[in-house]
Amino acid sequence: MERLPRGRHGLSPEFVAQNQCERLLAALTEILYERGYEETTVAMIGRRAGVSKSDFYKRYESKDACFIAAYNDAVERVREAVRTACAGGGNWAERALDALEALLVFVVEDPARARLVLVEGLRAGKGVYDRYQEALQSFVPYLRDGAPAPIDGPRPPEATDEAVVGGIASLLARRMLADGIEPIGDFLSEIGEFALTPYLGAAEARRIISER
Amino acid sequence: MSPLAHSARAKQFGGPARHELPREFVAFHKRRRIMDAIAELTAEQGYEATKIADIVRRAGVARKTLYDNFDGKEEVFLAAFDISVEEVMRRVEEVCAEFDGDWDERVEAGLGAFLSYVAEEPARARMCMVEAMSATPAATRRYEDAVQGFVELTGRNVPHSNQLPETIDETLVGGVAWIIHQKIRRHEVEKATELLPELAEFMLAPYRGVAEAEQGRIHA
Numbered sequence: 001m002e003r004l005p006r007g008r009h010g011l012s013p014e015f016v017a018q019n020q021c022e023r024l025l026a027a028l029t030e031i032l033y034e035r036g037y038e039e040t041t042v043a044m045i046g047r048r049a050g051v052s053k054s055d056f057y058k059r060y061e062s063k064d065a066c067f068i069a070a071y072n073d074a075v076e077r078v079r080e081a082v083r084t085a086c087a088g089g090g091n092w093a094e095r096a097l098d099a100l101e102a103l104l105v106f107v108v109e110d111p112a113r114a115r116l117v118l119v120e121g122l123r124a125g126k127g128v129y130d131r132y133q134e135a136l137q138s139f140v141p142y143l144r145d146g147a148p149a150p151i152d153g154p155r156p157p158e159a160t161d162e163a164v165v166g167g168i169a170s171l172l173a174r175r176m177l178a179d180g181i182e183p184i185g186d187f188l189s190e191i192g193e194f195a196l197t198p199y200l201g202a203a204e205a206r207r208i209i210s211e212r
Numbered sequence: 213m214s215p216l217a218h219s220a221r222a223k224q225f226g227g228p229a230r231h232e233l234p235r236e237f238v239a240f241h242k243r244r245r246i247m248d249a250i251a252e253l254t255a256e257q258g259y260e261a262t263k264i265a266d267i268v269r270r271a272g273v274a275r276k277t278l279y280d281n282f283d284g285k286e287e288v289f290l291a292a293f294d295i296s297v298e299e300v301m302r303r304v305e306e307v308c309a310e311f312d313g314d315w316d317e318r319v320e321a322g323l324g325a326f327l328s329y330v331a332e333e334p335a336r337a338r339m340c341m342v343e344a345m346s347a348t349p350a351a352t353r354r355y356e357d358a359v360q361g362f363v364e365l366t367g368r369n370v371p372h373s374n375q376l377p378e379t380i381d382e383t384l385v386g387g388v389a390w391i392i393h394q395k396i397r398r399h400e401v402e403k404a405t406e407l408l409p410e411l412a413e414f415m416l417a418p419y420r421g422v423a424e425a426e427q428g429r430i431h432a
Contacts, residue, residue: 122393125258125346133394157410159391166390167383174356174382190377198414202375202421 001026003050021059023049025070028063033112037067037124064126071120071128074113075135081106082139092146093200093208097192099142100168104184104191107172118173139165147199156198164195243281245271247292250285255335259289259347286348293344293351296336297358300329301365308369315423318369320412323388324405330392331404338396341389359385366415373422384415 001023004011011019027048031040042063046056060066085102086095107114121132140161149155168191172181181187189209196205249270253262264285268275282288307325311318330337344355367381377383388411395401 122345123352125260129397133397136390157413159407159410160414162394163387163391163411163414164383165387166393167385167387170359170386170390171379171383174386190379191383193377194380194383194418197418202418206375 001048001050017059020049020051020055021069024051024056024059024066025073027051028066028070029074029112029116032067032070032120033115037120042066067124068127068131071116071124071131074116075131077110077113078103078106078117078135079138082142086142092148093196094212095146096142096195097188097209097212099139100191100195101184101188103139103172104181104188107176107181108184111176114172115176118169119176122173136162136165136169143195143199160198164198168195239281242271242273242277243291246273246278246281246288247295250288250292251296251335251339254289254343254347255338259285259343259351286350289339289344289347289351290354292336293340293354293358296333296340297354297361300326301361303329304365315369315371316416316420319366319415319419320408322365322369323412323415324408327392327404327408327411330396331402334396334401337392337401337404341393342396359389370419371423376418376422380418384418387414 004016004019024045027045028040031044031048040063042053042056045051045063045066046053049056051059056066060069082099082102085098085105088098089095090098107118117132117135121128121135143161143164147155171191175181175187192209192212193202193205196208200208246267249267250262253266253270262285264275264278267285267288268278271278278288282291304322304325308318308322311321330341340355340358344351346352363381363385366385370381391407391411392401392404395404395407
């Protein structure tokens, strides 16, 4: 992790603070991934980040406070990755699949942050549950908004969108701790079908996915 | 007269309560009270904040009694967790056994039995589906094993085809668990049975297509 130059560097205090925070969050995330929450200490985080203990406590009140900040940061990155992937437009089904694909890519490319969001969200206690719940809720509009009216029968009930998102999140969490989710293409087909079926029916869901 | 009333009466008539009950019953009942106490306390204040002193006070037993039966807080928690999962599993399986032919009625009834248990036992539900995930690593593993148990139970009761995603049983159980988890967190789990129609539809829909296709083939 790149430290700032030593000595007088003419960088503003705000910049230094911001930079230290980023390094501390990245360090906590890495060490958490390597060793789990209990084994992660402020000393380790500081060393990895190249930040002194006293500077750590200037930025964060405690390990827990740093953890929550890291959690929020990771959630924001996931959301941003998904937003970017869906900016291309396309119909509802394409957008929903783009969102899921972006999520899977994130899991593969940033496993430490993915595990932080999806696994620690329910295991850590420490006030992150609300953020986990909000993060999952923020995926619901990708399913709910603009979903076509089904040809046969009523719209799926509200709980369905949340259950789809929750089911996928829990599957990802379990897989991340086991064999992983690659190849992404196959995994996307599975969860894509699961996500689209309540709205389009299984046959149509499968057709769209096979043509993607 | 119930054994408990018997003991209460014995106390009423002065002098130290003499346990006229069989020793095994008393021992079993004390274990039970200890496990009920940890369920209630972890639901109220979380696993970490719950101390042995809290548990024995709530259970109305001596510290020695707790340590005669359990190594410590974690073992009490895990025992209470295991018993609760056994109970709900048994209830679900009993209900499912009543629906011989119709897989969809079986799945819906089983889900209904699960939701009834959760609604009737909110403290147990919270202990098992919320607290267990963050209590200790062993508790988290128990939770994952319990989920796996329900995934396999589902798999045994639904029609299958290689057209369905391999992961379908897991994602459906995970989705249902998430809905219930949120209800528990919002202290709304007493109304869990109201979720049955929506959750049943969520669980049954993917398999219905398979079942219909099967029937079509049979009758073709």
